[in-house]
Amino acid sequence: MSPVKPGYTRPLDLRHGRIDMSHGSGGRSMVQLIEQIFLSAFDNPALAARDDHAVLTTPPELALGGQLVMATDSHVVSPLFFPGGDIGCLSVHGTVNDVAMAGARPLWLSAGFILEEGFPLADLQRIVTSMARAAADAGVPIVTGDTKVVQAGKGDGVFINTTGVGVTRPGVHLSGSLARPGDAILVSGTMGDHGVAVMSVREGLSFGTTLLSDTQSLHTLVAAMLDAVPGIHVLRDPTRGGLGATLNEIASQSGVGMRLSESAIPVRGEVRAACELLGLDPLYVANEGKLLAICPADQADALLAAMRAHPQGRDAARIGSVVDDPNRFVQMTTALGGQRMVDWLSGEQLPRIC
Amino acid sequence: MKYVDEFRNADLARGLARAITQAVAPGHRYNLMEFCGGHTHAIARHGLRALLPPEIELIHGPGCPVCVLPIGRIDQAIALARDHGVLLCTYADLMRVPASNASSLMKARSQGADVRMVYSAIDALKLAQQHPDREVVFLAIGFETTTPPTASVLRQARALGLRNFSVLCNHVLTPPAMRGILGPAPGNETSAHLHGFIGPAHVSTVIGSEPYRFCADDYHRPVVITGFEPLDVMQAVLMLVRQLNEGRAEIENQFTRSVTPLGNQKAQALMAEVFELRDSFEWRGLGSLPHSALKLRPEYASFDAEQRFAAPYRAVADAKACECGAILRGEKRPQDCRVFGTVCTPDNPIGSCMVSSEGACAAHYTYGRFMTDMPTIAEKPGATA
Numbered sequence: 080m081s082p083v084k085p086g087y088t089r090p091l092d093l094r095h096g097r098i099d100m101s102h103g104s105g106g107r108s109m110v111q112l113i114e115q116i117f118l119s120a121f122d123n124p125a126l127a128a129r130d131d132h133a134v135l136t137t138p139p140e141l142a143l144g145g146q147l148v149m150a151t152d153s154h155v156v157s158p159l160f161f162p163g164g165d166i167g168c169l170s171v172h173g174t175v176n177d178v179a180m181a182g183a184r185p186l187w188l189s190a191g192f193i194l195e196e197g198f199p200l201a202d203l204q205r206i207v208t209s210m211a212r213a214a215a216d217a218g219v220p221i222v223t224g225d226t227k228v229v230q231a232g233k234g235d236g237v238f239i240n241t242t243g244v245g246v247t248r249p250g251v252h253l254s255g256s257l258a259r260p261g262d263a264i265l266v267s268g269t270m271g272d273h274g275v276a277v278m279s280v281r282e283g284l285s286f287g288t289t290l291l292s293d294t295q296s297l298h299t300l301v302a303a304m305l306d307a308v309p310g311i312h313v314l315r316d317p318t319r320g321g322l323g324a325t326l327n328e329i330a331s332q333s334g335v336g337m338r339l340s341e342s343a344i345p346v347r348g349e350v351r352a353a354c355e356l357l358g359l360d361p362l363y364v365a366n367e368g369k370l371l372a373i374c375p376a377d378q379a380d381a382l383l384a385a386m387r388a389h390p391q392g393r394d395a396a397r398i399g400s401v402v403d404d405p406n407r408f409v410q411m412t413t414a415l416g417g418q419r420m421v422d423w424l425s426g427e428q429l430p431r432i433c
Numbered sequence: 434m435k436y437v438d439e440f441r442n443a444d445l446a447r448g449l450a451r452a453i454t455q456a457v458a459p460g461h462r463y464n465l466m467e468f469c470g471g472h473t474h475a476i477a478r479h480g481l482r483a484l485l486p487p488e489i490e491l492i493h494g495p496g497c498p499v500c501v502l503p504i505g506r507i508d509q510a511i512a513l514a515r516d517h518g519v520l521l522c523t524y525a526d527l528m529r530v531p532a533s534n535a536s537s538l539m540k541a542r543s544q545g546a547d548v549r550m551v552y553s554a555i556d557a558l559k560l561a562q563q564h565p566d567r568e569v570v571f572l573a574i575g576f577e578t579t580t581p582p583t584a585s586v587l588r589q590a591r592a593l594g595l596r597n598f599s600v601l602c603n604h605v606l607t608p609p610a611m612r613g614i615l616g617p618a619p620g621n622e623t624s625a626h627l628h629g630f631i632g633p634a635h636v637s638t639v640i641g642s643e644p645y646r647f648c649a650d651d652y653h654r655p656v657v658i659t660g661f662e663p664l665d666v667m668q669a670v671l672m673l674v675r676q677l678n679e680g681r682a683e684i685e686n687q688f689t690r691s692v693t694p695l696g697n698q699k700a701q702a703l704m705a706e707v708f709e710l711r712d713s714f715e716w717r718g719l720g721s722l723p724h725s726a727l728k729l730r731p732e733y734a735s736f737d738a739e740q741r742f743a744a745p746y747r748a749v750a751d752a753k754a755c756e757c758g759a760i761l762r763g764e765k766r767p768q769d770c771r772v773f774g775t776v777c778t779p780d781n782p783i784g785s786c787m788v789s790s791e792g793a794c795a796a797h798y799t800y801g802r803f804m805t806d807m808p809t810i811a812e813k814p815g816a817t818a
Contacts, residue, residue, distance in 0.1 A: 342443075351434050360478075408803045415663050416443045416450075417480025419800040 091115050096200040103194070103228025116204055117224060120211035125187075125222035133222035135244075138186055144249040150177035151242040159206065159236055161277045163291030164367075166239055167209035172294045172367055173318065174243040175217050179298035180314045180370065182253040182305055183245035188214060190224040190241050195234035206237060217296040219243070248305060257312040258333035262401040263379035265372045267300060267386055268293070268394040270322050271350040274364035279353065290349045293368035300391040304372065307385030313373035316366065323362040323421045325371055326409045336404025339411040339421065343398045363424050373401060440662030441479070449667040450484040456674045457488040464490045465673055466763050467631040468611065470497030470791025471661045477790075477800035479663040489670060492763040493793030495610055495719060496633060498575040499526045500761065500785045500792045503717045504749040506603055507532035510572045512744045513601065514538070514546035519742070520564060522549040522557040523572035524579075526789045531782055533749050554579075554586040561590070561598035570738045572601045578635040580604045580727065581700040584707040587729070587736055601738040602728055605714060607636050608644045609725035613716070614762055615652045624652070627763055629673040631666065632658035634688050641696025642686050649682040660688040707733055715748055717785055718761035757784035760793050767794040774798060 088111060101108040118126060125133040138145070154170040164172075171188065178185040190210070194203065214221050221241075272293040279290065297316065304311060313333075317325035322344070330337055346361045354361045368391070374382050379397055386392030399411075409421040457463065467473055473493045476482065482491065495501050507530050514521040521538070528539045528550060542548040547567075551557050557571035573583045583600060590598045615624045632645055637658045645656045655676040659669035669687045676683060686692055707730060714726030729737040739746070751757060755777065756770035767773050767786070777783035779795050786792040790799060 348434055351437075355434065355437060406803070410803055411480070413478070413480040414443060415441050415446045415479045415481070416484060417446075417663070418483035418804070419477060419480035420803050422799045 091200055093200050093204055098194045098196055098198040098200065098203065098228055100196055100228055100230070103226060109226065113226065116200070116207050117226070120207045121190075121214065121221045121224070123220040123222060125220065126224070131223075133187065133189075135187060135222065138184075138246045140184070140246040140249055145246045148178050148181040148183040148245045148247055149242065150174055150181075151240065152177060153238060153240040155235065155238050156277065157235060158277070158280055159202065161280055161292055162289070163273075163276055164294040165206055165209050166237060167206035168213035169292075169294050169367060170239040170241045171210055171213035171217060171219070172296050174241040175219055175296040175298055176316045176367075176370070178243040178245035179296070179301045180253070180316055181245070181247055182251040182301065182311070182314065183247045184302070185217065185219045185243050185245040185296075185298050187222045188219055188241050188243050190221050190239060192224070192226045193234055193238040193240075194226065194228050195236055196228060196231040198236050203237065206239075210239075213296065217298065219296075248309075251305060251309060253311060253314050255313055255315060255329045255332040258329050258335050258373045258401045259312065259375075260335055260401055260403040261376050262312060262373045263376045263382075263397055264326070264337060264339070264399045264401065265374070265379065265383055265386065265395060265397050266317075266322065266345065267297070267370045267372070267392045268368075269345045269347045269350065270317070270366060270369065271346060271354065271361035271364035272369075273367040274321065275350045275353045275361075277365075278357070290347070290353070293366060295368035295391060297368065297370050297391060300370065300386065300389045303389045304382060304385050308374055308378045308382040310378060311372055311374045311382065314370055316370050318367060319365050320424050321361070321363040321365055322371065323360070323409070324424050326421065327407075327423045329373065330407045330409055333401075334407060336402045336407055337399055337409040338402050339399035339409065341411050342414045343396055345394045345396050362421055376400070437662070440660070440664045442664065445664055446484060446667060449664065449671060453489070453667065453671050453674060454486045456671060456678065457486050458678060459488070461488055462490065462628070463488055463674055463677060464492055464626055464628045464763075465631055465670065466492040466494045466614070466627050466629075467659075467666070468494040468496040468607065469631075469633045469636070469661075470500070470789065471634060472631055472659065472666060473497065473793060473796050474791045475661050475663055475666055477796040480800070481663055481666060482801065482804060484667070485670065489674070492627065493760070493767075493796065494630075494763060495614070495716070495761040496576065496607065496636075497786075497789050497791040497793075498579070498605070499530055499789040500757070501605065501610070501716045501718065502527070502530065502574055502603060502785065503715050504532055504751065505715070505747050507538065508536075508749060509744050509746050510570075510601060511536060511538060511541045511546065513570055513738065513742055514548050515541055515544075517568070517742050517744065518547075519568040519570045520547045520549065520560060521570050521572055522551045522560055524552075524574065525550045526791075527572065527574060529782065530785050530788050554582045558586045558590055558595070558598060561595055562593075565597060567597060569598050570601055571598070572603070574603045576605055576607050576633070576636050577639045577704075580704050580708070581639060581697075584703045587707050587733055588703070590736060591733065599736045599738040599741050600729065602708070604708065604727040605716070606725050606727070607633055607640070608647070609722050610716065610719060611645070611648060613719045613722045613725065615648065615654065627654065628677055629655040630657070631669050631673070632656040632684075634659060634661045634665070634691070637686075637688065637692040637696065639697050639700050642684050642692055642694050643696075645684050649684055653682040655682045655685070657685045658688050658692050660691070706730075717751065718758035752783050755784035757786045757794075760786055767797040768802070770794070774802065
């Protein structure tokens with residue numbers, strides 16, 4: 080007679096198992112999913128308390144005049160796994176960067192998962208492991224979270240929302256509304272890597288490229304930049320809509336125009352080639368590990384040197400200037416020597432046909 | 434990037450700009466129409482206007498397949514997807530073209546119609562193979578460039594015996610459209626403002642340079658067949674200026690690296706095997722033009738979506754305020770249209786010229802509207818680079 084183990088639960092089958100509705104029902108299966116997949120990966124004291132909230136320690140900067148910063152981002156990328164990353168690390172990097180662009184030190188993250196019935200547990204574990212590694216690398220713990228399951232067909236595998244909280248460096252004030260005529264515009268590296276890497280594997284587009292997404296957390300680069308030039312006016316990560324959309328947002332917020340030089344904007348050869356084939360403009364392709372900085376012209380050299388000294392800013396470049404323009408146009412001298420506008424993207428960027 | 438950067442060299446561009454500026458007769462007008470949307474896009478994207486002297490006017494022609502497709506054709510496609518439940522696939526640009534009742538393929542999709550974006554005709558065929566239980570319709574558009582791939586796919590579909598695949602054919606032809614712009618009879622006043630053509634690149638690769646002969650012979654208008662890179666366009670402008678200065682009207686070929694007098698005869702034979710001329714076809718902005726479009730031959734009738742489904746074509750008038758017609762004919766510039774940039778923008782296009790980045794209005798809006806106040810920066814004769 081075999082003895083019955085008290086309270087025995089069979090471990091999750093992480094090789095062949097799939098999400099079912101019970102994993103979101105509040106019962107034992109849900110607890111098991113949380114313990115076996117999430118708690119073990121995200122392990123930290125706030126989460127280990129197993130409350131529905133995280134109780135956090137006040138950061139020292141607050142007493143010195145630093146301010147709290149909060150940002151949220153939902154991630155719905157398809158495919159979930161792409162060259163150079165996956166939805167897991169992307170969901171950490173995206174929110175860490177949104178917080179960092181305020182000139183803040185990111186402190187904590189929350190993570191909300193919407194899982195689709197039938198989603199393989201092996202994929203979920205791979206995503207969560209990648210998320211945990213990205214959070215650990217960034218030194219930003221995931222302190223609270225939530226899991227919901229939706230019926231098959233009502234989701235796209237997994238959606239992840241992350242919210243980040245950080246604290247600004249005392250005395251630092253960054254905003255998209257602070258660009259002033261005469262300021263210099265800099266970028267931290269090559270444009271369009273993430274978007275082209277994702278597009279290269281997206282269904283229907285078999286495009287053989289070894290290009291990797293640039294997805295990464297940028298807060299250490301931001302810290303190095305603020306150490307060198309505390310008076311930076313604007314920082315922004317040109318994600319969706321790429322550099323073109325980001326510059327137009329800032330021009331509109333600050334009530335200024337911009338002048339760019341196309342030949343100064345770093346774009347990888349592979350990205351240019353892929354965009355050429357697909358009829359896309361790299362200026363509108365998403366980045367997930369690059370930033371755009373605007374600072375007074377006389378501090379641009381110092382800022383560029385600080386960026387290039389950091390491994391994430393090796394390819395940094397000064398790409399143009401802020402100008403006085405009531406129309407708030409972003410204009411560019413093309414590599415050929417012509418003149419054109421870099422306008423807002425209208426709708427989705429769709430490939431041209433011939 | 435190899436084979437691309439060579440054709441975008443800034444030093445050569447400056448040299449050509451200087452040569453053009455020296456060649457133009459001061460005070461003389463050179464109104465040159467680039468027929469193709471590909472040229473419109475290249476001119477706008479590389480900011481060529483700023484490199485050319487003010488005597489040169491570049492007029493955006495109707496060679497954007499999305500722009501010349503009349504509203505009724507989009508309505509027809511929407512009806513197939515919505516009322517007949519077909520899986521409709523088409524090229525991306527077409528998704529946003531306004532149809533009747535403020536609809537579009539993209540809006541129809543958001544209301545539940547199964548509309549998919551494909552990158553090539555072969556993808557549409559693959560969808561038909563993957564979904565044997567669905568009727569798959571490929572909404573085919575484009576000039577002679579996109580026609581051979583459609584023909585090839587139709588031939589393949591017939592060989593495979595596919596029963597769930599058909600094509601809604603809207604393929605159109607370049608030379609009849611140029612004739613339509615020039616006017617029914619040589620010397621017709623409607624085209625007096627056009628002095629010469631920057632001729633199609635990829636279209637000419639297929640059909641060759643010979644089919645444009647009537648422009649020179651009947652209408653005394655020079656044509657320079659031109660590649661899609663910015664230096665190609667600048668060289669063509671110089672060639673046209675020289676022809677006009679010397680009173681010549683010839684068919685010249687700047688795009689010799691791809692175009693021959695007779696073109697790609699294999700592709701032409703393939704097209705002739707699958708398609709035949711329509712008696713007449715309605716073009717947006719140009720009206721009905723005789724023998725200007727293709728339909729499937731009777732042997733391919735079972736692959737013809739128009740015959741397979743009861744979705745007849747109904748002509749629909751363009752929005753009254755929209756000047757797309759006059760703009761496509763080169764009679765007006767985008768900024769001359771009352772709704773340009775006000776109610777008609779790339780985000781909310783009224784006319785189809787505002788949809789594709791190859792469309793005259795969208796190209797001007799997106800890349801060029803700052804130029805209304807911008808002084809030309811072209812070098813003057815004698816200036817050194």
